Amino acid sequence: MASHAPSPTTQPKIWVWGLPALILMALHVISFGGFEIDDAYISFRYATNMLDGHGLVFNPGDPVEGYSNFLWVLLSAVGMAMGIDPLLWARILGLGAFLGIMVFVPRMVGRLSQRAAWLSGAGAVFIACCGPLACWSFAGLETSFFALLALLAWGAAVSRRQLSTGILALMLSLSRPDGLALGVAFVLWSLLPPAVPPVKNQSPSRRPWLRWAGLVLFLAGVLAHFLWRHATYGEWLPNTYYAKTGDLVGQLKTGLPYGTDFLRSYLAPWVAVALWAIGTRDSRTLWNQPMRLTLVLCGLWFLYTVLIGGDMLGMFRFYVPILPLLLTTGTVLLGEALADFYRASGWRRAWWAVAAMALLVLLPTTVGKERRLITAHMSVMNLGGWKKVGDALSTQLPPGTSIALGPAGYIPYKTGFKTYDLMGITDRHIAHRQMTFQEGYAGHEKHDGAYILSHRPDYLFLGNVDVTDRPRSGFIPPFSRELDIYQHPIFQREYELTSLPLAGGQYVNCFKRRD
Numbered sequence: 001m002a003s004h005a006p007s008p009t010t011q012p013k014i015w016v017w018g019l020p021a022l023i024l025m026a027l028h029v030i031s032f033g034g035f036e037i038d039d040a041y042i043s044f045r046y047a048t049n050m051l052d053g054h055g056l057v058f059n060p061g062d063p064v065e066g067y068s069n070f071l072w073v074l075l076s077a078v079g080m081a082m083g084i085d086p087l088l089w090a091r092i093l094g095l096g097a098f099l100g101i102m103v104f105v106p107r108m109v110g111r112l113s114q115r116a117a118w119l120s121g122a123g124a125v126f127i128a129c130c131g132p133l134a135c136w137s138f139a140g141l142e143t144s145f146f147a148l149l150a151l152l153a154w155g156a157a158v159s160r161r162q163l164s165t166g167i168l169a170l171m172l173s174l175s176r177p178d179g180l181a182l183g184v185a186f187v188l189w190s191l192l193p194p195a196v197p198p199v200k201n202q203s204p205s206r207r208p209w210l211r212w213a214g215l216v217l218f219l220a221g222v223l224a225h226f227l228w229r230h231a232t233y234g235e236w237l238p239n240t241y242y243a244k245t246g247d248l249v250g251q252l253k254t255g256l257p258y259g260t261d262f263l264r265s266y267l268a269p270w271v272a273v274a275l276w277a278i279g280t281r282d283s284r285t286l287w288n289q290p291m292r293l294t295l296v297l298c299g300l301w302f303l304y305t306v307l308i309g310g311d312m313l314g315m316f317r318f319y320v321p322i323l324p325l326l327l328t329t330g331t332v333l334l335g336e337a338l339a340d341f342y343r344a345s346g347w348r349r350a351w352w353a354v355a356a357m358a359l360l361v362l363l364p365t366t367v368g369k370e371r372r373l374i375t376a377h378m379s380v381m382n383l384g385g386w387k388k389v390g391d392a393l394s395t396q397l398p399p400g401t402s403i404a405l406g407p408a409g410y411i412p413y414k415t416g417f418k419t420y421d422l423m424g425i426t427d428r429h430i431a432h433r434q435m436t437f438q439e440g441y442a443g444h445e446k447h448d449g450a451y452i453l454s455h456r457p458d459y460l461f462l463g464n465v466d467v468t469d470r471p472r473s474g475f476i477p478p479f480s481r482e483l484d485i486y487q488h489p490i491f492q493r494e495y496e497l498t499s500l501p502l503a504g505g506q507y508v509n510c511f512k513r514r515d
Contacts, residue, residue: 016121038407107120108155130323136320169187258309267326385465397459
């Protein structure tokens with residue numbers, strides 16, 4: 001009830017939360033040292049080919065949906081058409097989405113609990129301290145944009161704005177394939193009776209058709225996209241789905257540790273806050289309909305991520321879409337727990353509890369496995385080396401060269417060469433193979449050496465694209481999924497080891513077709 005809420009005149013001003021949140025956001029993003037992800041360049045290559053008149057394809061003439069972010073590819077093409085570097089444009093969109101999340105979360109805190117509204121601005125601080133959001137907003141992918149859409153659709157569903165929910169739900173489904181599930185959940189949520197009954201004698205809406213307009217728009221848009229996908233690619237689902245799934249036991253082998261690490265890193269402190277709030281409040285006032293449905297939705301997303309095998313990269317990319325929802329509900333619970341203390345002592349003393357929670361949210365950014373994985377991706381053994389290779393190949397090898405490799409992002413984007421993807425993200429044949437997952441890397445398991453060699457690529461980049469300080473004279477250490485290439489008669493008969501110079505006096509070692 002309103003009488004239990006702290007007086008608005010005693011609540012902290014917006015700058016008390018907003019200024020620290022903005023400073024933390026900037027410093028947090030900078031702390032990741034310009035992190036970018038190789039997969040972003042897959043989207044950029046699709047956008048480039050579309051602008052060049054080849055359509056949404058990875059290799060011209062071979063329609064395969066090797067991206068998982070249709071709307072993001074289109075947005076990337078918009079920036080490229082304006083002459084903006086695609087990574088810069090993606091970072092502008094990503095940081096804008098991060099800022100939008102920071103602005104909208106405090107509004108949702110006040111909407112979920114009037115009693116906790118005095119602490120709503122602290123939600124922006126918690127968002128700014130959230131490592132996954134800070135990391136992935138600058139990486140070049142749609143991650144933070146997708147999270148913003150999920151947050152806005154959630155807010156629209158809670159407010160029963162059916163048309164807005166339908167529009168945002170459609171954007172979610174176009175941004176990622178799994179956005180369809182979130183879209184369905186939010187549209188159905190928006191159609192539920194409101195948590196608070198309407199005022200007695202309140203006149204009904206003069207536009208009752210709006211109640212169903214969002215659902216109709218959402219279903220029509222989703223159907224149109226599915227029909228377009230099937231007409232363009234011959235599949236009802238994107239190729240990435242087939243490439244990353246097919247062995248549930250193998251997926252759980254990576255998904256369970258991924259989920260456990262997330263729970264330990266980001267949810268444990270908020271569980272303690274929830275128990276504290278329950279100890280100070282009637283649980284019926286805490287777990288109202290929006291809170292219950294939000295936690296159910298987040299729990300289902302958690303299980304879904306475990307089932308598909310999680311992600312081999314750091315900072316929990318696949319959990320970013322639900323983090324704003326979780327941090328919003330966590331802020332509500334903290335505000336409820338501190339409400340009596342706030343009324344008695346004022347917000348300045350309660351600030352110490354906010355500072356402690358902010359540090360706990362920030363801690364996984366600075367220590368632990370997730371930060372090490374992010375650092376490793378930028379090293380010369382991974383993207384740092386791949387960028388050197390892409391830059392060198394684009395000048396040393398002639399147009400029309402064909403290559404085969406695992407990391408199908410920057411090198412194919414930079415060179416424009418016809419590329420055979422060893423792991424099938426952009427290859428229909430490999431993606432549809434039924435295989436037992438062995439290496440424990442989600443989305444990096446499927447392969448078919450004989451199929452790759454049948455295309456006779458000019459250069460084979462095995463291992464992890466082998467970059468060394470001097471030309472390698474011996475064996476390039478392969479992944480187990482590449483052994484079928486090494487053992488194949490065509491490889492042994494037609495390919496030889498070669499080394500190409502890179503910037504900084506380094507070399508990339510690969511196999512060149514002898515003829």
